[in-house]
Amino acid sequence: MLNEYVLILVSTILVNNFVLVKFLGLCPFMGVSKKIDTAIGMGFATTFVLTLASLSSYLINAYILIPFELEYLRTIGFIVTIAGVVGFTELVVNKTSPVLHQSLGVFLPLITTNCAVLGVALLNVGQDNGFLASGVYGFGAAIGFSFVLVLFSAIRERIDSANVPTVFQGTPIALITAGLMSMAFMGFIGLA
Amino acid sequence: MEDYIKIVKNGLWTNNQALVALLGLCPLLAVTNNIVNAIGLGVATTFVLVASNVSVSIFRNQISKEVRIPIFVLLIASFVTIVELVMQSYFYDLYLILGIFVPLIVTNCAILGRAEAFASKNTWGKSALDGLMMGIGFSVVLIILGAVRELIGSGTLFDQSALLLGSLGDTLSITVFDDYQGTLLAILPPGAFIGLGLIVAVKNWFDQIKTI
Numbered sequence: 001m002l003n004e005y006v007l008i009l010v011s012t013i014l015v016n017n018f019v020l021v022k023f024l025g026l027c028p029f030m031g032v033s034k035k036i037d038t039a040i041g042m043g044f045a046t047t048f049v050l051t052l053a054s055l056s057s058y059l060i061n062a063y064i065l066i067p068f069e070l071e072y073l074r075t076i077g078f079i080v081t082i083a084g085v086v087g088f089t090e091l092v093v094n095k096t097s098p099v100l101h102q103s104l105g106v107f108l109p110l111i112t113t114n115c116a117v118l119g120v121a122l123l124n125v126g127q128d129n130g131f132l133a134s135g136v137y138g139f140g141a142a143i144g145f146s147f148v149l150v151l152f153s154a155i156r157e158r159i160d161s162a163n164v165p166t167v168f169q170g171t172p173i174a175l176i177t178a179g180l181m182s183m184a185f186m187g188f189i190g191l192a
Numbered sequence: 193m194e195d196y197i198k199i200v201k202n203g204l205w206t207n208n209q210a211l212v213a214l215l216g217l218c219p220l221l222a223v224t225n226n227i228v229n230a231i232g233l234g235v236a237t238t239f240v241l242v243a244s245n246v247s248v249s250i251f252r253n254q255i256s257k258e259v260r261i262p263i264f265v266l267l268i269a270s271f272v273t274i275v276e277l278v279m280q281s282y283f284y285d286l287y288l289i290l291g292i293f294v295p296l297i298v299t300n301c302a303i304l305g306r307a308e309a310f311a312s313k314n315t316w317g318k319s320a321l322d323g324l325m326m327g328i329g330f331s332v333v334l335i336i337l338g339a340v341r342e343l344i345g346s347g348t349l350f351d352q353s354a355l356l357l358g359s360l361g362d363t364l365s366i367t368v369f370d371d372y373q374g375t376l377l378a379i380l381p382p383g384a385f386i387g388l389g390l391i392v393a394v395k396n397w398f399d400q401i402k403t404i
Contacts, residue, residue, distance in 0.1 A: 020381060021381050022222070023217075023218050023219075023221045023222035023381065023384070024218055024222075024296075025218070026217035026218045026221065027214075027215060027216075027217060027218070027301050030214050030217060031214070072273065072276075072277065073273070074295070075269055075272055075273050075276065075295040075298055076266065076269040076270065076273060079265055079266075079269045079298050079299075080262075080266070080269075083262055083265060109261070112261075112265065112299075113265075113299045113301045113304055114299065115218045115296045115299035115300070117299075118295070118296060118298065118299050119218075119292055119296060119299075122292045122295055122296075123292060126292070166396075166400065167393045167394075167396040167397045167400060168389075168393050168396075169396075171214060171389070171392050172389040172390070172392045172393040172396065173389070174389075175385050175386070175388050175389030175392065176385065176386050176389040176390075178385045178389075179382040179383070179384075179385030179386035179389065180382070180386075182381045182382040182385055183377075183382040186380065186381070186382065
């Protein structure tokens with residue numbers, strides 16, 4: 001039982017990394033990876049929301065959509081759930097810790113359109129994951145996302161001071177770097 | 193008239209969603225391992241872009257500012273559901289291949305971005321044109337990346353066209369290199385990142401030549 005969850009974690013963080021192998025959550029990956037600090041903030045916010053969102057979309061799916069045979073409304077149902085979770089998180093963080101709100105606040109609205117969140121919810125349904133497994137899957141995906149995001153932002157800070165040919169400056173070199181990272185992550189395939 | 197020309201140019205080149213704004217990267221990289229997938233997703237995304245732009249601009253005066261983002265997302269999600277249902281009934285095999293990237297059109301930030309930045313401020317005619325041009329600009333990049341990856345990766349073009357066109361598609365498939373071993377790297381995820389990086393570099397190069 002526990003074994004299964006460990007396997008899910010290893011597979012989502014390293015082997016099937018959401019960003020580099022499954023291509024989910026690329027917008028924030030490219031958008032907020034210019035500084036390590038913001039990358040860490042985004043990582044925390046995403047981890048929290050993603051875990052909560054995958055649990056609640058499991059509940060929505062199992063107790064509302066399936067009993068009422070509304071599976072075709074899954075996309076709409078999930079996106080509303082996610083927007084709700086994001087709004088809820090924002091409220092809670094705002095009430096409990098203004099400091100945290102200051103550092104995470106800007107990222108929270110962005111998370112609604114992070115395709116990794118909706119992607120995890122949909123993949124959970126596709127793989128018939130149970131309640132706990134859904135949560136672990138979401139958590140693992142988020143840790144994998146944050147891990148790669150922080151690594152990538154560290155590399156980008158170094159690239160800033162490198163002498164890159166003019167046409168490759170900015171986006172192209174960032175994309176190629178991501179490609180090389182992705183190649184490195186392919187090496188984990190044997191693990192799970 | 194000038195406005196319209198500017199919208200066209202913006203969508204196709206100056207503010208190309210995929211190359212300049214770097215929005216909608218997830219589907220762009222994920223489904224471009226061959227041309228047919230790229231065209232399928234490109235058409236679907238363009239449809240959603242036009243439909244959401246038109247409906248947002250028609251209702252722009254009724255939607256209050258505070259709740260506009262959730263309403264935009266809901267509108268987009270409804271159109272995506274329509275696309276999903278249509279694809280399920282007419283292009284089921286393609287739907288299976290594209291997998292979760294069809295519902296994920298909802299979170300394509302390019303669509304919400306245009307709704308917020310353009311459609312919520314302009315008339316529906318302009319918004320429709322903007323959606324169409326942004327969609328075409330996005331699809332062209334999808335198709336170029338798909339073509340490059342398919343050509344380098346497996347040495348064919350338009351393979352599996354039958355998924356889109358039925359039996360007519362079988363004749364379209366072209367084998368460019370006979371006896372080609374295939375370069376796995378281009379089909380695998382790293383190939384997508386590096387390929388897009390090179391395409392953006394080529395665009396930068398064109399822009400540089402023009403300014404000199």
